[in-house]
Amino acid sequence: MILAWPFIIMISLSCSFIAWFLFRPISQSMSGDDSNIAINQQRQDELKLDIKQGLISDDQYQAAESEIISTLATELRIDTKESIAIKPLPWILIIVLICSVFSLGVYSQLAPKMIPSGNSLSEPMSMSDSIERLQIFLEENPDDFQALKMLGLAQIGIGNVEESIEAFEGAYLINSKDIDLLLQFASAIAASQDGQFGGKSKVLIDEALILDPQSIQVLYFSGIVAVHEGNLNGAIEFWEKALYLIPKDHPDRNIIEEALGTVLNLQVK
């Protein structure tokens, strides 16, 4: 990952660009003395214009002119130092070395150890490959919350419910305030209880509801818990609130509407 070809191209481009200007340096614009003379000359011209237009008197002109001359006298440096020529090649080598070694070195420290496969140039991995890579990663980083959460999700994806619960449990110990984790963890426990959202599963969803009572996902799951407890009115209340909050063209809207419709029918019967 660290030596991916785009990085090598980027380093090469930078070094070539800089090297070009070492071989063909930009010419110097002017010296400080030239600039100070020109600026003070311009001031003198402005003074002449002022006296011509009657804005200042002769005395004022004389005083101002002598001030300009004395200012310039203190500013001139008469720098006769000759510029020293350099051999570009050693400098280019140094720059190439610094650019490549330090940029890759710093990046290797900052870059993520793993990149989500969906956004990488590499081929998508199979679920079991992902689990294997996550397990290797977790051996080195056992306290990585995101990796544990991802492992739990991947395990449940291939039907390993117990392993999934174990991974979620680990993530929960690190961060018990992540709503997404609480919902996934509750779902995994429910899967191990034949789809029943009771016990710890309910506790987790209640925790999520306290953390974010406006979350559509939390409201949806709270509705499911309420249905499992036989509290149909409670479920209707949660889902109606979710429908109020969810935009009209949101893809999840249909799911909630369907669930609400089912419960309303049950109530009628």
Next chain:
Amino acid sequence: MLIEVGHFALVLSLIISVLLIVVPSIGLYQNKTSLAQLARPLVWAQGFWIALAFFVLMSAFLSNDFSVKYVADNSNTQLPLLFKASAVWGSHEGSLLLWVFVLSLWTVAVSIFSKRIPSDLINQTLVVLGAISFGFLIFLLFTSNPFERLMMPPLEGRELNPLLQDFGLAVHPPMLYMGYVGLAIPFAFVLSALIRGQLDSTWIRWTRPWALVSWSFLTVGITLGSWWAYYELGWGGWWFWDPVENASFMPWLVATALVHSLSVSEKRGAFKQWTVLLAIGGFSLSLLGTFLVRSGVLTSVHAFATDPTRGLFILIFLFVVIGGSLILYTWRSSLLQQSNPFSLLSRETGLLINNILLVTAMLSVLLGTLYPLILDTLNLGKISVGAPYFNAVFVPIMIPGVIALAIFPYVRWKKDSLSRVFNLLKFEWICVVLLTFLSWVFITDNVFVTVAVGLFIWVVNHVLVLFIKRLRSKAKLSMSFIGMILAHLGIAVFVLGATVTTQLGIEKDIKMNIGETQTIAGHDFVFNGVSPHSKENYSGFIGDITVFKNTKKVAQLSPEKRYYQTGMPMTEASIDPSITRDLYVALGEGLGGGAWSVRIYYKPLVRWIWLGGLMIALGALFAAIDRRYFLRVKS
């Protein structure tokens, strides 16, 4: 992979900034021109990679790449395109990237528009800018990485703060940052002059246009912020003396002092010490403001404790910038002693008064902003310093400043006599007193408004007479002069607008039933009811209010109450704007039976506040393109 390319581009620009600091410095001190002249190409290379990183992050927002934590935290698929693009700087990491991006834009601009500046000065300036950029890139990469990935990308991102889902986010922060970061340019010029030990005419000449342009952007940024707060927050206020607002206002006050001080240094070679301190102070305050806001210190002093890495870095960076500059200033102070003399009554004195008042005003705002934070940090209790303190302290300091800005353009440089100025302006003064008296008798008996009208007439009268006199003398009008006229008129317009809207504005918070009418300032507001309303990322209610004046319909207003996905309620005010007054309506809560609580505001001359701000900014731009800055030099 594109995200990794963006991340690597930032790392590469960090390494290039190191080269920018080291290589041209070696060239400058060993007199190796080829190495010194490498400063510009290094700036361009660095600018290119930072721009690439910025646009990669923007593309991640536009393509809903929720594998990037920053995108997942601040955007979702339902967010409209404009807000997705502006969400890039909607939170801490992205706004720091915008800071770095804007700094690179300024640096590239300096490197391009520098043909008339001596090579040594410009190369040294670019080295200083490279050092600033290095500090920010380190901060960005090591504590605030916007390209951080999520191991498990969510299918949907979070809601961008509904307050930020507005056109204002697209324009206000970039403009403000252009101003904030732009102050790095005068700072870099000053520092490079101090490092080189050449505090001559050249650095003063070339510092001023950059200071003017950045001051102009800062003015536009603050003006836009005030306008945004006015229509977005639903309170009808245009300035709240909120610490975040103060954080941008303090550098503006110092930058205002700086552009005036630079004019004295440029024209008379005086105030050099003062100018150097103002340039250092202006940029230090912009850093302080950025970090106070971005570190979260202003919302809670405990933000340092919750994120020690970020807080510690901020303190170290501020210490290095402010401390380093002041050490350099002390080291070179002997070179700053030379100053051309001026008498008590001279234009220099006027500009000195202006500077003292502006800096005093800045210190009063700084005290009011930091005092509660200091008390809280020392566990001495929690206090809140609000508008009553700022109005009581700030306004009296600024009134003499407004009076002085009208008179001193008439006073000659170096030395003048009171009798000459008095004879020149006596008719104007009689005219001002007469007009102010008439306005008190016939227009308003409000003391504050009368004072504001008096100040408005005072400034406008002096400025216009000066303009006419200059036209009559057939002297060629310089852009600098036109800029000054425009900016000073802008101050007058602002003072009148701010005072009249604050003193004569009317506010009513009322319950309205369907068909009910409320009369405010001669306008009848008829409430026609509220209907449900929704868009892709929110749902809510939209009110319908018709406004009549003398039975003639003048406006149809549609205030909204929105509920975003997070459930956060938002008030979207509806405004009927005009140059003389705004009619402003905000919807409160439904009270049952079709009745709603409604806030109605009548805001006379409120648009003058922002018009004044824009005039000041335009004036600064005019001054920055004066022909003096297009000087041709022959070696």
